[in-house]
Amino acid sequence: MKLFNAALLLPAVIRETLAYTALSDSTLRSLPGPGDNFDINNGALLSPILIPRVPGTEGSLAVQKHLTEFFSQKLPKWKVTLQNSTSVTPTSNGKEVPFANIIATRDPPWAHGDGDVSRLALVAHYDSKLTPNGFIGATDSAAPCAMLLHAARTLDEALTKKWESMDAQGDVDDDGLEGHRGIQILLLDGEEAFRTWTHDDSLYGARSLAEEWEASSYSAWSAYHSPLSTIELFVLLDLLGEENPKIPSYFKTTHWAYQKMAEAEKRLREQKMFKSSPNHPSKLKEGEAPKGEPMFLHEGGKKDTDRWAGGFVEDDHLPFMARGVEILHLITSPFPRTWHTMDDDGEHLHMDTVEDWAMLTVAFAAEWMDLEGFFDAGKAQPVKRNIDEGKTEL
Template sequence: MRLGQLSSQALVNSFITFLPALTGAYTTLSDASLKSLPDPSADFDIRNGKLLAPILIPRVPGTENSLKVLQHFTDFWSNELPDWKVEYDNSTAATPLSNGKEIPFRNFMATRDPPESRPGEVGRLVLVAHYDSKISPEGFIGATDSAAPCAMLMHAARGIDKALTKKWKHMEEKKKNTEANSKDGKDYELEDDEGVDGDEAWNRGVMVLLLDGEEAFDNWTDDDSLYGARNLASTWEQTYHIAGSHRRTSLSSIDLFVLLDLLGSKDPMIPSYFKTTHWAYKHMANVERRLRDLGIMKTGKRPTSKQFLPETDKTSAQFGWGGGIQDDHIPFLKRGVEVLHIIPAPFPKVWHTMDDDGEHLDMDTVNDWAILATAFAAEWLELEGYFDTKGKRDVKTEL
């Protein structure tokens, strides 16, 4: 990613093409549910942590290490989250350094939609990070950029999986009761959030999207960057659902595109970048504040601790035109997708240096981002009441 400029027209298109579908459908988690969220610490050990350690290797597109990391993602979902649908988006492109040779780029997608839902009816929260690393300097790891964000999203997917299963089972039972009572002539109505065909809560899914080829091989240009994102956005724009679907294409199935990048360094400051998703930024900031108040976030114990997302009071007049950070969201933003970009400004000091490795991660910050991503996804998917809160420790008093 790099600092850059977007044309005013591109930003206008992103604001007016379609508005977020779920601005009014967002249920906060109770304190008990927040306390029940799993602690990611053990899985993020930089040497043997189950989620993070396998990604902390150079992983330039087209290399053996890139395939190893892709296999790590595949094995994780196959072994731990078998109810998710795993897919790959494969493409090739010549780069400025490949002497005309086509380099393979492989995007990884893991999706969990409600049972028996139709693709053209489902709107998804899409949680995104890139997994490739820069070709130079040689041996560059890219721990914040973006090995740690990939592991954070793996943790979030696992953290919400059982609650999703419980919710959808409950909704299916209610739906069957509704149908049975309708046949008996009884007057029975579903609660507002229960699932019926076409109901918003029933047709809401989630995807983890891990993109390849974000980094430039030589110097950042429109052609030498965002290889995986550019291919996927174009493909989804041209992938149509059956006639009569509420959502015309795979691209329009994205309700919110949440991109995590450059996360894992101490004291990040995340601005609110886009006016049309400021409401989602405020939701994430609110759950962050509550996690801090409950003593769940480890960085909250520090005397100088600051909120990661401080711009909740930003006004419409404070959102500019034309400026932005070039990152994997750009091909989607230009096509009208609503984007919540979670990237610090300024960038971490380790950015694009050999110091962006596991040893330079601030592990309390990494831990807190993993929990925050899980909580935000759980609230978006309205999972309150579906977490196991029995016997959970009083986090605030124990820390």
């Protein structure tokens, strides 16, 4: 028999607030960008996803292989599983279409079992729309998937160092919060409608996974009763990669988490780490006065009396939200100009913005996982001036 961990029953907002530690300026400056890995033609993370990947097609299988092999070959400490389902769609002529959700999990090495660990879930869908024929879906959501791969790779070594340090110092016990926190990357299939968006023709993978996780019970002695209840926060990235995005705060109950991410964005901008910023050294001319900073997450000061549009935008979070999971929805409003058109391809991505989203996702997840002090801050990226071109660059 294992002692019941009463601390894990604290309300989610209290647990997260207690454990959330901001990264230092030096750590922020040390966070690596994706660089050539986001090259749209041959980048190791992004380019393999920039193909049509409709569920049940060869393109979908190729992207599944790319995503799963990334974890199995590059990040072997992550546990990778597939959650499979099938469904008849309006265009499948009565045939079952296969859907495969990819679940990559990194838990503390001493975790007694899945029911004893809460997790931050970082989520994007990897399928693409059936029409128009040949649709890529770069913002929708190849780029967000690549952002999550970069985040997992960047966080991996710091997680190892943190947990090794906790173990060495004897900080691992059944009453500690930090010893029972992990992280998941959920890459969902079948988000797009095959014909017209309805409750039945959309969110195939998300609906299947939420239903299965709700029905799967852990032992009576576990701190959490189901895989669904282990999700501390469901952070969904969608339609990201266009220039000058605006992300509202959709839900009152997770506005505090939105504010934490907005603060991380503000500090990354102050450290000149945001390439899309008009004040980045590569854009601001010497002697030029600083310009206004256009925040991605622009509603940090939102009040309870303001309009909250949570759930108005239908997306992969809905089946989870309906079952009580807390949601942080990172989706632009308005949608990108290329939304559901053939222009939503690699060439129309704003790559500085894509890299900035990757950096911000890493910073937020690192603060959530309390990883300050476990990155190599000695690798802070210096700012230098390119005299020949008359500009500064990292």
